[in-house]
Amino acid sequence: MTKKEKNVMIITPNSGDPECQILSNELENRGYKVNFFIPSTIKVDVGFQRNFYKQFESLEPKAALVRGFGAAATQKIFFRLDVLRALEEYDIKLINSRESLEIASDKFLTSVFLENHDIPTPKTVICEDPKKALEAFDELGGDCVLKPLYGSKGIGITRLNDKAFAENVIYALSQINQVFYLQEFVEHNNRDIRILVLGDKALTGMYRVSDSWKTNIYTGARAEPIVLTNEMKNLAINAAKITKTEIAGVDIIESKNGLTILEVNSIPGFTALQKVTDINISEEIINYFLENA
Secondary structure, eight states: OOOOOEEEEEEOSOTTOHHHHHHHHHHHTTTEEEEEEOGGGOOOOSSSSSHHHHTTTTEEEEEEEEOOOOOOOHHHHHHHHHHHHHHHHTTOEEESOHHHHHHHTOHHHHHHHHHHTTOOOOOEEEESOHHHHHHHHHHTTTOEEEEOSSOOTTTTOEEEOSHHHHHHHHHHHHTTTOOEEEEEOOOOTTEEEEEEEETTEEEEEEEEEOSSSOOOGGGTOEEEEOOOOHHHHHHHHHHHHHTTOSEEEEEEEEETTEEEEEEEESSOOOHHHHTTOSSOHHHHHHHHHHHHO
């Protein structure tokens, strides 16, 4: 007699994503049947005898591993976050939670949470008014990084270190109603540190080394091994906890003033990291998910 499959859910904008497939295979190898929940395709029924909830009744554990909800226009982003909150209202545990995604996916909130808990992070100004953004350019020393409020992989990030160029960029973006997130440029020798945190544990990490100031793997940086110090581990764990993120990719730079947190990622990729560590990352993520679900 074969062992009955247990249903488990992964929330993702793309079920064909290679990392989702790796995590799915890990679950299937343990006897789970994986259901992919894609927020952009969901129809929510309210007032129809809990029809929406019925599709989750067979989940075991009653939880979902969240691997993203997709980029979209503002209303769609809010709707998808609302869908995740609705799942939590039905007592389905999300790892990471809706609150985590709201904080860590928003660079503004991440910066505020870090500062409020005395975690070192670069000076940052956020505003809508282009005149105030130009004032911030000067306040930040005439050398800063303009980042999209939401986004990952280094997409849309621009360094502004020339006043005329800054004016052109800021006024152009103001025409399409962009929010300005301006962060002082901190010299970091073209490398940063990514640490993968699972709960109370800094699992593993890597250097991301580039030929330019951008150190995202997606934009061409290369992964190199690192021996994590206790200071690095503790800083990463604290940053993840402060932003309510159980599974986190924490980005740290080594500045002249010491270790500084740049970002906390609530949907951390692990393909590049896996190349420089002997730890089976997908196995550890699934272990954590099942133990805490």
